Amino acid sequence: MSELTNSAVWHELVGHAERLCATNLNELFQQQPERAEELSVEALDLFLDFSKQRVDSPVLASLHRLARQCGFEQWRERLFAGEAVNHTEGRAAYHMALRCLDDTPMRVDGDNVVPLVAAVRDRFCAFAEAVRGGQWTGASGDVIRDVVNIGIGGSDLGPRMVCQALAPYCDGPRSHFVANVDGAELSDTLVGLDPAQTLFIITSKTFTTQETMANAHAARRWLVGRLGEAAVARHFVAVSTNADAVQSFGIAADNMFEFWDWVGGRYSLWSAVGVSIAVAMGAERFVELLSGAQAMDRHFATTEGADNLPLTLGLLAVWNTNFLNCPTQVLAPYSQRLQRFPAWAQQLEMESNGKSVDRDGVALDYRTTPVLWGDVGTNAQHAYFQMLHQGTDVNPVDFVLPLAADHELHEQQKLLIANCLAQGAALMRGKDADTVRAELSAQGLRGTELDAAVPHRVFSGNRPSNTLLMPRVDPFHLGALLALYEHRTFVQSVIWNINAFDQWGVELGKQLAKSVVSALDGEVAELDPSTRALVARVSEGVGFQR
Numbered sequence: 001m002s003e004l005t006n007s008a009v010w011h012e013l014v015g016h017a018e019r020l021c022a023t024n025l026n027e028l029f030q031q032q033p034e035r036a037e038e039l040s041v042e043a044l045d046l047f048l049d050f051s052k053q054r055v056d057s058p059v060l061a062s063l064h065r066l067a068r069q070c071g072f073e074q075w076r077e078r079l080f081a082g083e084a085v086n087h088t089e090g091r092a093a094y095h096m097a098l099r100c101l102d103d104t105p106m107r108v109d110g111d112n113v114v115p116l117v118a119a120v121r122d123r124f125c126a127f128a129e130a131v132r133g134g135q136w137t138g139a140s141g142d143v144i145r146d147v148v149n150i151g152i153g154g155s156d157l158g159p160r161m162v163c164q165a166l167a168p169y170c171d172g173p174r175s176h177f178v179a180n181v182d183g184a185e186l187s188d189t190l191v192g193l194d195p196a197q198t199l200f201i202i203t204s205k206t207f208t209t210q211e212t213m214a215n216a217h218a219a220r221r222w223l224v225g226r227l228g229e230a231a232v233a234r235h236f237v238a239v240s241t242n243a244d245a246v247q248s249f250g251i252a253a254d255n256m257f258e259f260w261d262w263v264g265g266r267y268s269l270w271s272a273v274g275v276s277i278a279v280a281m282g283a284e285r286f287v288e289l290l291s292g293a294q295a296m297d298r299h300f301a302t303t304e305g306a307d308n309l310p311l312t313l314g315l316l317a318v319w320n321t322n323f324l325n326c327p328t329q330v331l332a333p334y335s336q337r338l339q340r341f342p343a344w345a346q347q348l349e350m351e352s353n354g355k356s357v358d359r360d361g362v363a364l365d366y367r368t369t370p371v372l373w374g375d376v377g378t379n380a381q382h383a384y385f386q387m388l389h390q391g392t393d394v395n396p397v398d399f400v401l402p403l404a405a406d407h408e409l410h411e412q413q414k415l416l417i418a419n420c421l422a423q424g425a426a427l428m429r430g431k432d433a434d435t436v437r438a439e440l441s442a443q444g445l446r447g448t449e450l451d452a453a454v455p456h457r458v459f460s461g462n463r464p465s466n467t468l469l470m471p472r473v474d475p476f477h478l479g480a481l482l483a484l485y486e487h488r489t490f491v492q493s494v495i496w497n498i499n500a501f502d503q504w505g506v507e508l509g510k511q512l513a514k515s516v517v518s519a520l521d522g523e524v525a526e527l528d529p530s531t532r533a534l535v536a537r538v539s540e541g542v543g544f545q546r
């Protein structure tokens with residue numbers, strides 16, 4: 001047994017879970033009439049109602065004791081002090097320094113990185129404004145109309161999601177994102193683009209990622225084939241930590257925006273990785289996004305206990321995962337603008353906390369991140385919400401609901417809000433057999449027909465959810481929302497005693513992809529019999545042509 005699962009507070013929480021098994025949420029509301037007011041927390045106009053979680057005051061008290069026992073305050077201090085919390089890579093995880101907009105020193109290895117961050121930010125924001133204003137032109141003097149960010153994972157998901165979420169604020173050149181090594185994405189993107197008016201931003205922390213390099217070289221060939229080699233300098237810029245590789249690709253040092261190894265890929269949209277955002281919506285709005293995140297950093301760093309929003313969200317997730325044994329976690333943004341939010345959060349959460357050994361490398365005897373998934377409401381209601389309401393597993397939902405719309409279809413906004421609130425209510429309340437029976441009887445059903453119909457229409461209810469209200473999807477509140485989820489992820493990692501900032505689990509697949517490429521090229525490669533047989537089959541031309 002690990003120290004964690006053997007601890008008194010862990011046992012206490014197991015006991016609470018057993019106790020609450022016999023009580024449902026409707027009863028909890030009867031026992032605690034002020035529950036809706038009491039089980040809520042607000043920061044920066046983000047209001048979290050967690051009264052529909054299967055918790056009560058003793059559970060919350062134990063969860064906060066668990067956080068203290070796991071050294072939450074010390075780990076938070078170490079994170080904000082720029083210590084090498086990512087110990088398997090010997091690095092800090094200091095994305096908060098990227099959104100430090102004042103002169104507060106933030107040190108990595110004794111050096112205040114804030115001036116460095118500000119200098120690079122000034123440089124890429126000036127570049128973004130020059131592109132937007134038409135001072136940065138293509139090789140033939142044309143204004144840039146289309147910007148294509150080529151990157152994958154953290155070098156794609158963040159900027160892609162933000163540009164979609166803040167589309168009403170994007171008044172610059174059109175932005176496009178290409179991530180997949182499947183050439184279909186790049187080919188489709190290039191259709192209709194005028195090379196003379198197109199700028200490529202090659203975004204890769206390492207500048208070695210196979211997919212990104214393949215797409216970058218293909219884009220380069222496309223451009224050079226039309227405008228000639230000399231045009232590369234005006235149509236390609238890079239965002240990376242690897243200056244040598246950028247220069248070997250043919251991008252001059254002046255056209256590279258750097259970031260640093262203490263910025264993890266999935267935490268990087270706040271760095272120069274966000275240059276595509278700055279080009280799309282302007283430097284001022286990009287800084288607004290940062291300021292929302294900075295405000296959430298301050299809240300997280302300085303607010304104690306139950307008033308701390310990311311801490312609360314993180315502890316609720318631990319409760320659902322480790323004590324109520326919920327297998328997955330659903331994200332349901334009720335906002336078309338936030339369609340890419342679940343995809344961004346998936347990398348954030350599952351690449352960070354998808355681990356099965358603790359910080360010392362010892363195998364865990366408790367679960368870490370559940371599967372995180374989801375899509376926008378109301379679409380998701382007509383897809384998989386059936387399973388959420390009546391399936392055999394209980395999957396807690398985070399409803400994220402921006403209140404003000406950025407369009408004139410107010411009646412539809414009312415419907416959207418109503419649906420979001422109704423889903424949380426339905427998951428919680430359910431519908432028992434007596435109610436169903438009464439409803440069906442009123443419709444005239446009798447006897448065996450009635451008996452047969454009832455079980456199919458019963459909802460067990462008692463299914464937990466959070467409702468997170470935000471005023472609107474604007475740069476400030478989006479920044480705050482994203483930083484909230486980043487810190488939630490960190491809170492969970494502290495409880496689970498794992499390193500949230502490495503991602504060794506993606507390496508093996510990358511290595512083996514190289515062996516498979518060699519095998520497809522007819523070279524000798526060490527492969528297992530199953531994969532060797534598949535290589536032989538695709539090489540014979542079944543579904544694969546050289």
Ligand SMILES: O=P(O)(O)OC[C@H]1O[C@](O)(CO)[C@@H](O)[C@@H]1O
Nearest residue numbers: 153154155204205206209265506
């Ligand atoms: O920015 P890079 O170095 O191209 O890496 C892209 C992505 O690949 C990963 O390293 C893992 O696949 C992610 O963490 C990262 O966001």
